[in-house]
Amino acid sequence: MKSIPQVTGFRIASPVVSGILWAIIWLAAGTLLVSIMLYGSSLGENEIVPWVFGVHGFASLCGGFVSARRSGKRGWYVGFATGLLYALLVLAASYLASDIGWTPRILSMLGLCCAAGAFGGMFGVNTGSASKRR
Incomplete structure (x- = not known):
């Protein structure tokens, strides 16, 4: 008998889309x-x-972690x-x-999310299954 994930056959192929999905889940929480x-x-x-910026930073960090883990390579980039x-x-x-209008807060949130995603990607690429095969 097959397990439930094998029966449904639904899997997100793109690591970036998977990371975005997890980032949105953490954003909601x-x-x-x-x-x-x-x-x-x-x-x-x-x-x-500051709390809102922290939530966005953490969500982006988690999204970068998941996407780089799924990718298995180029953690900073992914x-x-x-x-x-x-x-x-x-x-x-x-x-x-x-x-909303363009303010310095928007640029700082953009920079924070990019940096946190890259930082999460740095850790995520080293925990994936591809790094354990080496």
Whole structure:
């Protein structure tokens, strides 16, 4: 009898798309955590910017890790590409949702996501199955 993952046959072929999916999952978890913190404490909405940047950085780090692990090579490159694509998707969604303008915060978030994705890719490429075969 075949296991359930073998029966469905659904697998994401692209490592970058897989990393983006995991980054979005971590973004959802981080957003929920920040929302609970905002609701349950005296933290004001104008004080959550560092927390939001932390959530985006962590989500990009996790996405870069997963994508480089799945790729098995070029960890910095794959992680950077995942972080860049993640940041562009978040910025596109933000622009469509609330018509944001260009500020220095956008460039800093873009830089943070790219750097965190590349850093996660550096670690992820060394934990994949391809690095264990050497």
